Amino acid sequence: MHTISKMKVSVTGCGVGIVVIVLVIWYGWRFVNWVWLKPKKTEKYLKEQGMKGSSYKFLFGDVKEMVKMAKEAKKSGPMINLTNDIVTRIQPFIHKTVSTYCKNFAFTWLGPRPCVHITEFTMIKEILANYNKFPKQTGGNPSKKFLIKGIVATEGDQWVKHRKIINPAFHVEKLKVCSSCLTYYNMKVNGIINPTFLA
16 A cells, blocks of 8 residues: 555656646747747748848847947947937947848847838838738737827827827928927027027
């Protein structure tokens, strides 16, 4: 009877051991698929579509290089010569990627997920016009639906409605007025108010 209970314990221990081994193999496979196999397959697919971009780097992708370039841009000091060419200071990694691989579109890696950068105006216009074919990314924090309700978070017909409401605010005439107000405010703050400015 004592040996039978030992056999039951050893059979139960073997069963638990097998279940643990199967779970470790299952989750190990899912992890390897998530951090290596799926990104490499996606990279191959993107290159077959004619896109160019950086090769996938294990787990982190291009995040380390993005952070490094952003820190270098921040260390370079204030912009003395104000020009419209500020992309190299604000988004140095994306500027380098687009200028290195392709001017219209290129891809980079945010961890194991690809990020396609599109800079061609007609393609951007097509994507924004065909909101049903190009849905916004879902997932992440579920409280976003309750906290963020605007043109960035909405989809479909609600997005079109919000865009129609906000569109008149960005007409050229209104932006010119806004620009002159900002210039006046800047001059007032710096103590360089020119009386002929308002005339």
